[in-house]
Amino acid sequence: MVPSGPGHRLRNFIAAGQRCQATALLEARLNLATPAPWVMGLVLAALGYLTARTQPDPSSFPIAWDLSHQVAPLAAILLLFLTASLAHRPVRYEVTEITDSKLTGSEEIILGRWMGMVVAVLVPLALEYAAAMAGQKIHAKPPVQLEVYALSFIRGLPPILFLTTLAFCLVVLTRVLVLGAGLAGLLWFALYSGRALYPSAFRIDLSQNAGLFLGLTLATLLGMLLGYQGRRRAKAAPATVALASLLVLCLTGSAVHAGWLALALPGKERVAASWKRLGNRHRRGAPVPNFAWVDTRGHRVSLATQRGRPLLMVFFQPKDGGVPAMLTRLSGLPAHFAQDELRVVGICLSEDLNGADDVSRLARTEFPVVTDWGGPSSGDFNVREPHSVLAWSLGINTTPLALLLDEDGREITRGLPLDERSWENLKLEIRRSLDGETDPTAGISGSGPDGAPEGLTPGGSTPPPTR
Amino acid sequence: MLSGVYIEVCFWTEVARLQVLTINLTKTYPGNVTAVHPMNLKLEQGVVGLLGPNGAGKTTFMRMLATLLEPTSGTALVDGHDIRYDKPAVRAQLGYLPQDFGLYPSLSVVECLDYMGLLAGLTRGKIRRQRIDEVLERVNLTEFRKRKVGALSGGMKRRLGIAQAIIHEPRLVIFDEPTAGLDPEERIRVRNLLSELSGDRIIILSTHIVADVSSTAQTIAVMKRGKIIFNGSTAEMIEQVRGKTWQVLTDDAWLAWLRERYAVTEVQREAGGVVVRLVADAVDFAGVEPRTPSLEDAYVWIMGEGVPAATAAEEVTVGP
16 A cells, blocks of 8 residues: 555655755766866856957956857857767666666656756856956956846856757757757857847847746756656656646747747837838937837836926947946936936847846936837847837937937937046036037937938047947 | 454455566557567566566566556556556565666765665665665675776676665566676676575566576566466476486487487587487487486477477577
């Protein structure tokens, strides 16, 4: 008579956890005893160090942003090879025959092995970040911001986790190592050759889809357990049904999340209509067309609701140098111009939704920060093909750039100085603009609708380097 | 009333004794290859030798019993637990040593057993350590407890495999070809160990080496092409060839002739010619003498029924 009841189930559950933990520790130890993770760690550490060394802005944010956006795809491909090679160990297949006959369920073993694999992936990644931080510390004056690197690490991890899990599962199920290499090749193509071909919700070089990738990771694991167990379990066994139900739930959740994400991308689904409505670029002197977004705090922000008060629109990209500090400074402007009821809105020109989120969190901004992106193709901000409808409309061709609108939504001036040294100058110029004075030194940048020359530097300041 | 009590006592006595019962247990692989034909078998306490040539379906049968392979149809009950739907209960009573197995080479013997013990349900560290000491003593590996698994000899690895199979004191132990690839000395050591293990448990010992079971098994089941063709005690098996075992001194020319007609179980070269041992109902040959039958003779005889005896004899490895 097998004992049953809640107490027995709890004991079983705890025992299963113990077995899973023991397997994870064992696997982690075995994985780290091989040279592969350390060799990969050295390669990634070199990449991290070079990222810090070659970044024009030596502060933490742009370096960390580069790590999670520029280096992450390459890291994912390398780590995919690593996980495939760790999963493909003949001795483990032989051990499996014994472990599967034990009291433990195969799920515990597989989960434990997967956790051991995750440790082997985390070590090279941690080395990469450590090397980047060391690089920043050695070659730059700004202090290393651990919080910024931690955020970047967390942002970049889900897609890497998904891809390595996929490789792990494929190799464990099929025992064919080359599948890992095939997946890596496919990923390489997807990242570097087919970027424009796949939907934005799956833009894996970006770190904005953490929820989706975590869902897919879980679905992959469940799928593997189903496939692995399917061969030796009755098809209608309760555990099989439970696994299948969880898998369906997980995939449905991921699909819903992907759909929501696709809809949530600002302007994405409306871009065609917006471009049609705009017809051509906005003409200076006319009120700026109304645009609406949801800001990083989840509030709706529209240009129409800002009418009746002057509005400073600050266009930036997360990777611009010194952006967090700039936004922190700008938070003080509404208080400074309280009598004029000046409002500030930060407009992030990046398809990475997390970019606006991270930067506004780091800067502790007190004004809304929105993401204005939604062009038909992907890639970095391009002055000739900007993905931001508003930026395209207003002829914004460089970032960071500030643009001041009057109470009627008409542009008063643009190219206000935004760097730290010109802080007083900025306030002075805003004051002059609000008072209706013309500053002959204020530059006009960009191929604006009024035919202004392209590529001029915003006047009165030396902008931080942009790439 | 009294008879009711008697029935109840009998029932509980029956339950306490471990029993493995297969009910039309069948396995068909893709391509319509039937590895195990519907099998109805009852195994009881003691060492059960599962004999059969390579490809007879022994491993498939044992993997199904070990819950590692899903039967195509039918099922088996281990102490009343269905191998299809009650795997944890079956595994709790099961110790399994596959034919080809691997153990983490970079772990020490103790670490390996500690992990296997945990997986087998020994969650309390103190009990686990105690059991590790006991099984190491039993398989004679105590002095190698700190040695890495990768540095063990083939025989030691096999003994470690046996240790991991019995660490949780299972009531059903399945050994698949435990002596394969071992040198004679190590083979005898493993055989003796298996004999010592039997008690109130069922030990299924699969092998194609008759000598492995002759000294250890109380019951023998012979498999051929997915079917059990004999199931009985060692004595019953030998009884099959009583009065049918013969020996004759001849030469090479007649040896070929004898091979074509009879099941030859042994050929020994001597100074005066070739001594041929064979099994047959009757032998029409000058100088033939009856001999006391052995298990090997019986095995060859059973395997040869319905197929040319010589073919069957070739498939069997006799003796260490």
